[in-house]
Amino acid sequence: MTDVATARRSRLTPEREAELYEAVLDLLREVGYDALTMDAVAARTRSSKATLYRQWGGKAQLVVRALRQCKPHHLNDIDTGSLRGDLHAMVSQEDDCAMEQTSALMRGIAMAIHTNADLREAFSDQLIDPEMADFRKILERAIARGEVRSDCPALDFLLHMLVGGFATRALLDDKPPTQEFLISYVDAVVLPALGVHASS
């Protein structure tokens, strides 16, 4: 969606929108996606359900938009001159506390994604696809610099490696993902899989 379309559709101030998104994420962490209702969002934010539906179309769109807006940083700001630098910058964007919050949000919707087609579609269109496009720019620069071969098979699995490491840290080690863990993981797994030596 273009900024023009967003502006035309929106009748809320940016501050009011931010407040709404924060309330949606709080509810998501508290009760999970399936138990989160538009009634609860309306009550907590003192808005009308009609406004919520007019503005976002439905629960899936509202939740995904809230998830998207809560990411304070964006990958396309990153360009350090090396792939290792870019990936380290990427996993250092959130401090450990923010990362644990993100981890809780992801758990809150992981199961719902498999049973709600509209959530899956919004999640894919608004979160995965843009993330992939930004990743591709980082990787294309690494290929152009000669750091990674353009036919390296691991290029297809970059998000699986990274999201997998992030998501399994808590499951396998009973520890939250931290910057320190993710930097070790990038150096030990992601860069070697891409044929880049950690010392470069």
Added chain:
Amino acid sequence: MTDVATARRSRLTPEREAELYEAVLDLLREVGYDALTMDAVAARTRSSKATLYRQWGGKAQLVVRALRQCKPHHLNDIDTGSLRGDLHAMVSQEDDCAMEQTSALMRGIAMAIHTNADLREAFSDQLIDPEMADFRKILERAIARGEVRSDCPALDFLLHMLVGGFATRALLDDKPPTQEFLISYVDAVVLPALGVHASS
């Protein structure tokens, strides 16, 4: 727990136990861990709650034991003579249909693991730790054969890579994990991260 201890404690035939575990897994897929009650297990299997508690101690232990028993194969049967062969054999133990069932079960408990300390402990003791120990044998043989350096940093992240690839396939690609996907992932990510070339 030794087989002797299991036999002494058990008053159920192996067939009856298998039937109970199947019912627990069905319930887990249907309603998830939090909504699964011992009452429901007792009702569905026509057993008394007292029997269930005497036999398993509690819901967490019963669910984890059921998850463990439903794995028909074990890693310690695998010894093909190469790391690539061992990892391919490992990801080929379950057919695609069984893998999708496993994927659904994992989603069913992933969120509960973070909020139930007793489930987390049973999951770690009875599923993660034995899996890690079997993995270690596969890796030790690969090190002894000279395929992997004993100080390779990726050795610490083998389960993160594999479970991560498995778990994120559905989330990122909206496709179930299949043998074909996991074999590509092992060749593109896991083996190169361990310093093994896919052609070996």
